[in-house]
Amino acid sequence: xxxxxxxxxxxxxxxxxxxxxxxxxxxxxxxxxxxxxxxxxxxxxxxxxxxxxxxxxxxxxxxxxxxxxxxxxxxxxxxxxxxxxxxxxxxxxxxxxxxxxxxxxxxxxxxxxxxxxxxxxxxxxxxxxxxxxxxxxxxxxxxxxxxxxxxxxxxxxxxxxxxxxxxxxxxxxxxxxxxxxxxxxxxxxxxxxxxxxxxxxxxxxxxxxxxxxxxxxxxxxxxxxxxxxxxxxxxxxxxxxxxxxxxxxxxxxxxxxxxxxxxxxxxxxxxxxxxxxxxxxxxxxxxxxxxxxxxxxxxxxxxxxxxxxxxxxxxxxxxxxxxxxxxxxxxxxxxxxxxxxxxxxxxxxxxxxxxxxxxxx
Amino acid sequence: xxxxxxxxxxxxxxxxxxxxxxxxxxxxxxxxxxxxxxxxxxxxxxxxxxxxxxxxxxxxxxxxxxxxxxxxxxxxxxxxxxxxxxxxxxxxxxxxxxxxxxxxxxxxxxxxxxxxxxxxxxxxxxxxxxxxxxxxxxxxxxxxxxxxxxxxxxxxxxxxxxxxxxxxxxxxxxxxxxxxxxxxxxxxxxxxxxxxxxxxxxxxxxxxxxxx
Numbered sequence: 378x379x380x381x382x383x384x385x386x387x388x389x390x391x392x393x394x395x396x397x398x399x400x401x402x403x404x405x406x407x408x409x410x411x412x413x414x415x416x417x418x419x420x421x422x423x424x425x426x427x428x429x430x431x432x433x434x435x436x437x438x439x440x441x442x443x444x445x446x447x448x449x450x451x452x453x454x455x456x457x458x459x460x461x462x463x464x465x466x467x468x469x470x471x472x473x474x475x476x477x478x479x480x481x482x483x484x485x486x487x488x489x490x491x492x493x494x495x496x497x498x499x500x501x502x503x504x505x506x507x508x509x510x511x512x513x514x515x516x517x518x519x520x521x522x523x524x525x526x527x528x529x530x531x532x533x534x535x536x537x538x539x540x541x542x543x544x545x546x547x548x549x550x551x552x553x554x555x556x557x558x559x560x561x562x563x564x565x566x567x568x569x570x571x572x573x574x575x576x577x578x579x580x581x582x583x584x585x586x587x588x589x590x591x592x593x594x595x596x597x598x599x600x601x602x603x604x605x606x607x608x609x610x611x612x613x614x615x616x617x618x619x620x621x622x623x624x625x626x627x628x629x630x631x632x633x634x635x636x637x638x639x640x641x642x643x644x645x646x647x648x649x650x651x652x653x654x655x656x657x658x659x660x661x662x663x664x665x666x667x668x669x670x671x672x673x674x675x676x677x678x679x680x681x682x683x684x685x686x687x688x689x690x691x692x693x694x695x696x697x698x699x700x701x702x703x704x705x706x707x708x709x710x711x712x713x714x715x716x717x718x719x720x721x722x723x724x725x726x727x728x729x730x731x732x733x734x735x736x737x738x
Numbered sequence: 739x740x741x742x743x744x745x746x747x748x749x750x751x752x753x754x755x756x757x758x759x760x761x762x763x764x765x766x767x768x769x770x771x772x773x774x775x776x777x778x779x780x781x782x783x784x785x786x787x788x789x790x791x792x793x794x795x796x797x798x799x800x801x802x803x804x805x806x807x808x809x810x811x812x813x814x815x816x817x818x819x820x821x822x823x824x825x826x827x828x829x830x831x832x833x834x835x836x837x838x839x840x841x842x843x844x845x846x847x848x849x850x851x852x853x854x855x856x857x858x859x860x861x862x863x864x865x866x867x868x869x870x871x872x873x874x875x876x877x878x879x880x881x882x883x884x885x886x887x888x889x890x891x892x893x894x895x896x897x898x899x900x901x902x903x904x905x906x907x908x909x910x911x912x913x914x915x916x917x918x919x920x921x922x923x924x925x926x927x928x929x930x931x932x933x934x935x936x937x938x939x940x941x942x943x944x945x946x947x948x949x950x
Contacts, residue, residue: 469861527845528844531798531801535752536802575841579796580796580797580841581796581797581798582798585796662917699889701887701889
């Protein structure tokens with residue numbers, strides 16, 4: 378079974394030959410420490426990783442330099458972002474200063490051909506072999522970060538909900554066209570990035586989530602399913618109070634069942650494992666950064682035991698393999714998945730959590 | 739006799755315009771500004787904080803109430819000035835070098851301002867040197883630092899050490915927060931306080947001012 382077949386089975390909650398693994402981002406520093414001189418693609422082959430991710434922000438958005446000394450760029454929506462020493466663009470100044478600005482706003486064009494260059498390369502190399510995941514930034518995230526800024530966005534959800542919805546509709550239309558084009562080029566699956574929660578709980582009430590978040594996610598899910606592809610929703614944070622709503626949109630999987638927010642893979646499997654695929658949840662905070670390979674092996678085995686029965690598990694980090702992850706910890710994680718993730722899992726574990734049983738331990 | 743409960747309720751509802759209007763009406767009715775603050779606005783914001791921490795309010799509700807507090811405070815400010823100080827204190831805040839996500843810092847800033855703090859926001863990706871410079875060049879009572887990533891948390895300790903090395907540590911109280919930061923870690927690195935969330939950060943800032 379190859380990576381694509383493995384991933385497809387897992388997303389459909391069927392048992393593949395082993396639990397699949399992929400990461401949306403594996404930092405170059407970590408890759409170089411593990412096997413110097415390889416391209417990102419060659420590294421995926423070297424490590425026998427089952428899928429490859431293409432974040433839209435990195436591969437399909439345009440940035441225009443504003444101030445080199447300050448590392449400031451204008452993103453394709455018109456917002457000023459800062460590229461930090463560690464991470465991608467961080468919002469500094471949203472594009473809209475007033476509602477009037479949006480009346481005159483011209484959306485970027487998702488049909489520009491260059492946006493799909495990296496995807497074409499990836500398709501040429503891996504189509505039919507590894508699962509190709511296109512990252513799509515959540516509508517909520519784009520409106521919050523690039524159009525209004527977080528504080529104004531949250532206040533406008535109460536004070537000017539009509540504006541938030543108008544902008545969201547426009548961004549949704551862009552994203553649907555982007556998805557359509559990605560499917561035509563050869564994307565296998567979609568991965569919707571953008572947090573709905575922080576460590577203590579959701580950013581907005583379940584009632585507001587139903588009004589401002591879920592309709593746009595649901596529209597994307599429906600489109601993706603109409604085109605016979607599958608979709609994963611990512612959100613960090615303590616997500617339990619929004620979990621039913623996210624599942625109800627029809628998503629095929631949820632990532633990462635955030636361990637830093639106290640979410641447990643066994644609990645997710647017992648409650649939702651008969652409805653969706655679960656992705657995660659090896660802690661890329663303290664564990665992969667500061668832990669030992671033995672601690673990583675133990676945590677990975679626990680993830681497999683809690684989430685693997687019956688398929689429906691893609692074992693991966695809780696966010697990304699960022700530059701702070703110890704290379705030997707990432708190796709320990711992948712080796713453990715390859716060794717102990719082979720089905721039937723009963724050969725390796727007692728007390729597997731049964732999907733949808735309501736019982737975990 | 740003006741009923742300050744109406745003002746308090748307006749703040750809890752997050753009605754920005756009404757809260758400002760009622761603060762003005764209370765002044766017009768002869769209620770001292772300090773009493774409007776202590777018996778109307780502050781109890782209102784305390785209730786908002788309670789609802790946030792108990793999961794009844796979320797970021798939108800917290801922020802509109804914070805903004806309502808800020809506008810009402812601006813209305814009271816001339817009167818409060820006559821009676822003495824108008825700000826609780828001066829607070830400088832920033833996210834440490836290399837870090838992403840500034841939402842937590844933005845909400846803490848908003849809540850501090852709502853509670854009468856004069857806040858200087860240094861932004862994100864702030865170097866240790868920039869934090870030290872801010873403390874050296876101004877008279878902030880509290881320095882607040884946020885770190886989200888496990889890779890950037892060590893910057894918190896580095897900054898505290900740099901403040902010590904430059905002889906600035908006694909000049910300012912240091913508060914830390916962020917997803918992976920814990921109270922234990924804050925104590926280990928010698929911070930004066932840890933804020934679990936935005937409401938907690940305001941409570942801790944108040945506590946530090948009482949202590950100092």
